[in-house]
Amino acid sequence: MKTKAVRLYGENDIRLEEFELPEIKDDEILARVISNSICMSTYKAVIQGARHKRVPDDVADNPTITGHEFAGEIVKVGAKWQNQFKAGQKFAIQPALNYKGSPYAPGYSYKYFGGNTEYTIIPPEVMELGYLLDYQGKAFYEASLAEPMSCIIGGYHAVYHTEINNYVHNMGIVEKGKTALMGAAGPMGLGAIDYALHADRCPSLLVVTDIDQDRLNRAAVLFPVKEAASQGVELHFVNTARLDDPTAFLKELTAGTGFDDVFVYAPVKALVEQGDSILGNDGCLNFFAGPTDKKFVAEVNFYNIHYSPTHIMGSTGGNDDDMRESLALSAAGRINPAIMITHVGGIDSAVDTIKNLPEIPGGKKLIYTGIDMELTAIDDFASKAKEDPLFAELTGIIEKNNGLWSAEAERYLLNYKGKK
Template sequence: MKTKAIRLYGKKDLRLEEFDLPKINDDEILAKVVSDSICMSSYKAASQGSDHKRIPNDVAENPVLIGHEFAGELVEIGANWQHKFKAGQKFSIQPAIYYEQGPVGVLSAPGYSYPYIGGDATYVIIPKDVLVQDCLLAYDGPGYYPASLAEPLSCVIGAMHANYHTKPGSYVHQMEIVDGGKMAILAGVGPMGLAAINYAILRQDRKPALLVVTDIDQSRLDRAASIYSPEWAKANGIELIYLNTSGDDPVGKLRGLTGGEGYNDVFVFAPVPAVIEQGDAILANDGCLNFFAGPGNADFTATMNFYNVHYASTHLVGTSGGNNDDMVESLDMFGRGLDPAGLVTHIGGLNAVIETTLNLPQIPGGKKLIYTHKDIPLTAIAEFKEKGKSDPLFAGLHEICQRNNDLWSVEAEDFLLANAKDI
């Protein structure tokens, strides 16, 4: 089986290549990738090369496939896994496998560490490392893009599960956000922030009573409000407020929305010291700050009020990725009505991956969704109308998206898969 894939050879050295996959053994599965969403983590991996903790040291001689937010169909099942999987099943992958015997030890992960599995490919081999840890997950929902976005949603789910609170006189940490509490998501209208808003509103087991989402770009706030409106949040039992913090005294404005009490749960979605310090300053007694955004600089620091740590019981956690249970919950949320389409702002084909990955911080918008068997320039949904004047593919996509609040959808995906040029 031949595959076309993006392979990493070193720092900013990505190549689109066609090569033969070896025949699978009894402990492997051959799979067709349909969609992959490009993550900032892939940008970091491509920028750092073998300096990255998940990239093998010999990547120049043994390149790896990139991309880890992918979905597709199983094609051929190795003998040892035919009791559990069948050809034709749709799938998602939990990439953070931490497999001790992997090529770079405990930090091995699909999309970083392996020669034959990564999301930016047409066909891949799912190795035993993934299978023995139940990290290949069947997906029964509509379309493919939700399964690609299950991994980023699982990161948000894991973050909320990781927050904790305490009870005076007890040494037991009470895990989770405060049910009926006050929550702030700072710098929260990027793709991961949108996922957090969506999840917080649609959770059934617990949710905040007040959710304040901030940014310094009013157009981004307005777009978020058009997708996840305060009215919709209110119908689900949450007071949702979008706040522009670009003016004077953002801490005062944020605390003012709580009557001066502060927030039980604060999530920081940008690796910016001023935003972290803002989050620390708005914590309520026993408040928990979750530093969600991963910095690229190993010397990254910000100040924290340790008087409050001691006397107001404030605390800090950091999360990176979700676990298998979070992925399962993510896929389950799709079955209960959560549609991650609001995260998607661009679509493209495999041909667009290299330029997109290497320039991701400079490309505005949310998730860049790649259809790996297609040849499509990276294109914003907002550009469909103009491009549709000369290209029937984009004319059709614009018409479909316009009927869906300018959002991506399974209908748009089906149209693209049926009509876009193959790579």
């Protein structure tokens, strides 16, 4: 079977190619990928090539399929797994395999296993780990975005708090506590706001900071302050660039006590230090942002760590339970991953999208791997509507859904392209 895929050959060398997939073995599964969202981690792998810890040294001779935030339908099941999976079943993948200590993962390390492809071969370790996840939701993009959402959820579960004179770590944010999301009006930050407002454990105070007013304005439209208040959460959006003393202002929102939980969503030295400075007693800072600079450092207050005591930690990725929680919350309509999506395109636009990802404004870029379509900002659909009936119809659908991508939009796009 032939497939079209975006493959990595080395530093800044990715190519859209068509090639033959081998027949699956008895312990493998053949699947059709429907959607893959582009992650900044893919960009990092592309610019580093074989220097990246997940990319094999021989990638130039054995190119790997890019993309790890993907979902689709099972096509063929090897004999070993026929009692557990069936053709036509919708799936999502937990890509953080860590199989027997190996750093290898889909989207970085495998010749035939990744997201930016029409068809993929799922290797046995995925099923052995229980990481081929059944998906019952309406839209494939929700399953694709379950991976970044699981990273967010994992961050919320990874923070911890202690008890005086007891060697105990109580995991998770403080229920009805005070939470700050720093540099959090981007796509991952929006997901973090959504989860904070709609998870089983919510703060009573949620403060979202950024220095981009347009992004803050969009966040405020997606998450109205009044709606949050009706759910028992006092929500604030704060542009710290407009403040003479951001630390004093943020602390004042907590009545001077400081925050229980602080998440830093951008690898900026000043932001880390600001997050540390607003921690309250037993407060925990999660450095969530992944820097590309291996020498990235920031100052923290060790007096507070010793006496308050505050905690500094970091998290990256989520586990299979976080992924299942994400899928369940999406299927139940409690969270809406579409808030992350600002651009939609086809497999033919994936190479340029990955290479130029840091320069493309907005949030998540969603690729439908079985179609060709120029990467297009959802905000630009209306301007294309007069010349293209596809965008004319999609514009109407988007308007009905508060300016967001939706299951209806996905169905229409795939049906329309399927007729061409």
